Amino acid sequence: MPLRFKPPPPPAAGPTLVVLPGRVPQFGGGTIRRVLPHPKRRLIGAWCFADHFGPTPSGGPTGGVGPHPHIGLQTVTWLISGQTRHRDSLGTNQLIRAGEVNWMTAGHGICHAEDGENSSGDVVHGVQLWVALPEHARHGPPQFEHHTPPTGLVDGAVATVIAGTFAGLHIPATVHSPLVGVDLVLTDGRAHTLPLDPTFEHGLMVLSGAATVEDCKVSPGSLLDLGRRRSSLNIRGEDGARVMLLGGAPLDEPVAMWWNFVFRTADEAAEAARGWNAHSPRFGTVEGSPSPWIGAPDFPA
Ligand code: MN
Secondary structure: OOOOOOOOOOOOOOEEEEEEEOEOOOOOOOOEEEEEOEOOEOOEOOEEEEEEEEEEEOOOOOOOEEEEEEEOEEEEEEEEEOEEEEEEOOOOEEEEEOOOEEEEEOOOOEEEEEEEOOOOOOEEEEEEEEEEOOOOOOOOOOEEEEEOOOEEEEOOEEEEEEEOEEOOEEOOOOOOOOEEEEEEEOOEOOEEEEEOOOOOEEEEEEEEEEEEEOOEEEOOOEEEEEEEOOOEEEEEEEEEEEEEEEEEOOOOOOOEEEOOEEEOOHHHHHHHHHHHHOOOOOOOOOOOOOOOOOOOOOOOO
16 A cells, blocks of 8 residues: 555535545455545545455455554454454454454554455455544554444435444444444435434445435445535435445544554654564564464565
8 A cells, every 4th residue: 555645635625426436456365445545535534444345255264364463543344244253462352243343443553363264155245444543542552342233224224333323323332533334225216315414524335236326326346425514415226235334523634554554654654564573562463363474565765
């Protein structure tokens, strides 16, 4: 992932409707579509990274990501189908099943491994999101939470809240800036009117089928940038549409990202990379992952 020190153009003050095509980074396993960060949209609230993986039939129990570090962020892993074993340097060993969400807070430093635990032919489908920690939280201790998120019917859509509060549904996952994340299963051919917090900025990624907002149709692989100051969203789905709504209070901080780190200065990132490669106690160790340890690449000069 490239360094991002230059701020992107300032976001529009009001509502927008812009489709931002994502990227398809190459990994060993199935398809991944990366819709955040985007050159034209680095953050939605504090959401700074969004990968959508699958749906892909598993080739069996392998296909994991071995021990690697994080700083300055939270990872949010939401599974629609399949299962993943999470292990981290806090000693956590947690299976995430479909319909469950993991929240891992890196703070000053953590390391973890994520290993698929699927039978051959099981379909793996989900998202991994990162939340940039604000200054007051990014130097804090690491933490891990596992949640079964609340689900309800919101104007005919099945809403599952994986971050914050939406339409009265609340998940008690710890957040450090106002944030919302909602998985929505839409009903084919019907319009849904969904409530939004007008103090937030919002974006939408499509996980299956297609969704239309006003005259704008979106499919998996792109981010629909909704801008700011919307108090509701009118959306229609087709082909069994499932979408992920992301929003939050604008994070007015000079967030930079490189590799698995979210930080403010190049020195911080270089120091974290050196520390990880030297097995610094800052990051601890992960026990039991069958996947190989992942070293940090050279920090760009
Ligand atoms: Mn990770």
